[in-house]
Amino acid sequence: MKLYLYGIIDSSSQIKQSIYGLEGAGVYNIPFCDIGAAVSEICRPPQNITEDAVLEHEAIVEKLMADFTVLPVRFQTVIEGRDNLLSMMRGYYKDFKDNMERLHNKFEFSIKVIWPADKIKENIIKALKKDEQKKLDLDSSSGKRFMKEKFEKYKIDKEFDAKADKFIKVMDIFFSKFAAEKKNKKLKTENLLMDAVYLVEKDNERNFREAFEHVKSSRPDFKYLFSGPWPAYNFVVLSKKSCLPRDSEQADLFDKVTKDQILVGADSI
Amino acid sequence: MIALAHGHRTTSVGFQAEKVKMNNAVIKSKEITLLEILDRVLDKGVVISGDIVISVADVDLIYLGLKVLLSSVETIEKLRGSPFVGPMQEAR
Numbered sequence: 001m002k003l004y005l006y007g008i009i010d011s012s013s014q015i016k017q018s019i020y021g022l023e024g025a026g027v028y029n030i031p032f033c034d035i036g037a038a039v040s041e042i043c044r045p046p047q048n049i050t051e052d053a054v055l056e057h058e059a060i061v062e063k064l065m066a067d068f069t070v071l072p073v074r075f076q077t078v079i080e081g082r083d084n085l086l087s088m089m090r091g092y093y094k095d096f097k098d099n100m101e102r103l104h105n106k107f108e109f110s111i112k113v114i115w116p117a118d119k120i121k122e123n124i125i126k127a128l129k130k131d132e133q134k135k136l137d138l139d140s141s142s143g144k145r146f147m148k149e150k151f152e153k154y155k156i157d158k159e160f161d162a163k164a165d166k167f168i169k170v171m172d173i174f175f176s177k178f179a180a181e182k183k184n185k186k187l188k189t190e191n192l193l194m195d196a197v198y199l200v201e202k203d204n205e206r207n208f209r210e211a212f213e214h215v216k217s218s219r220p221d222f223k224y225l226f227s228g229p230w231p232a233y234n235f236v237v238l239s240k241k242s243c244l245p246r247d248s249e250q251a252d253l254f255d256k257v258t259k260d261q262i263l264v265g266a267d268s269i
Numbered sequence: 270m271i272a273l274a275h276g277h278r279t280t281s282v283g284f285q286a287e288k289v290k291m292n293n294a295v296i297k298s299k300e301i302t303l304l305e306i307l308d309r310v311l312d313k314g315v316v317i318s319g320d321i322v323i324s325v326a327d328v329d330l331i332y333l334g335l336k337v338l339l340s341s342v343e344t345i346e347k348l349r350g351s352p353f354v355g356p357m358q359e360a361r
Contacts, residue, residue, distance in 0.1 A: 008315060049311075051303065058306050072314040079317075088317055110305060227305050233313035 003030070003039040003085055005077045006060045007231070008092075009068035010100045012036050019063050022053065027060060030082060032089035035096055038064050039085070045078045065231050069104045071096060072231040095238045103236070106180055107229030109198050109208060113171065114223040117160075117190040124159045128152065161187070168194050171215050178208040183234055193222070197234040205229065 004022055009015075012031035019027040021040030029036035038060075054075060061072045079085045089096070164187050171194065176182060179198035188195050200208045209226075216224050 005317075054306060054310050055303075058310050072309070074312075074314045074316045075310040077315075077317055092315075092317070227302070230305075230309060231314075233309035236313070236315050238315065 001081055002042050002045065003037075003079045003082070004042045004045075005073045005079055005085070006038045006040070006057065007064050007073050008071040008089075008096050008100075009036050009038050009064055010034075010070075010104070011068050015064070015067070017063060017067065019060055021060055022056060027064075030085055030089075032086055033093065035089070035093070035100065037085055037089060038070075039079075042078065045076065049076070061231050065107075069100050070231050071099050071103070071236050072233050092238065099236050099238075102181075103199070103232045105202050106199050106232060106235075107202065107205065108232045108234055109200055109226070109228030110230065111175065111194065111196045111198065111212065112192060112225040113167075113194040114191050114225075115164075115167070115193040116221065120163060121156060121160060124156050124163070128155060128159070164193055167219075172196075174211040174215050175208065178204040178211055181235055199232060199235050200229075 006021065006027060009029065011029065012034050013029065013036075015027060015029050015038065021027045021042075023040070023042050025040040025042065027038055027040045029038055057075050061070060064070045079088060168184065168186055172182070172184060175196070175198055179200050181199040182196060184194065184196040186194060198208065212224070212226055216222075
């Protein structure tokens, strides 16, 4: 029996919603201690990545998100049988618990800011040229010209970078105020000024949206892409040590698994 | 869940043109939604490794999928840097 894994949830109880997964099979919870793995049975691992399958996976994770704290699992994670799944849960239990504590009651929001890079550079060049006119250089040997051009390019790039830092810093002040964690990338491309994800508590969602609207209205010449709430895909952190627990830890964990938990799952669907 | 947040207004355009523009906006919005989902579902979240997992979508498969669908710059860059050379060579 192959199990397609959608997410790890903070409950060992059965999922009350009727959720249907890939191949139309019911999604159910396989409990381990006080957490569980939301899975559905499949005959064979999906062979192709299709738009429908990706959307279906995401839709299921979002349905789970309505009732549980979910650690979303990457698309197409298939585990051979229940024993292997429980063994995996045992190995990652501490990691899963730590993440659930951190991510409880929180969602992820994505903010992308696109600025008119060409215009920004144009303005920088204009400003630099003004300065240059003040100190006219009469010596125009090719060597010096080459060095001058190189230096000018360096100055433009440096100024461009500094401007990006400045904008991001200001915007981030507003967003960070209502976020528990963030990941922010600057200038992935020249036009993509900021590509950020923020982890926001449910109660702060409104404030966070308002902060976004405020930033947006203060720079209407930039373009913005706001999305969320998402399951916290970007904030799941698994320690590299997470393989299998030491024998003593395994024994502890086995003590926590009840006989009922071992029996609950596929058979109950 | 996702919205294009930049202002995009048109004035003095006929109904058909307006409709086409609206459709384009919807298509664009859908494409961006899909991109956001792909970026997360294929590349982020819990990634379980080890012998017990018989198939975490392998790099080749993801890459082929991304060629058909969409990808983020970051994902493609990561894949380019991966040790799986087959499909990467095709991409260059």
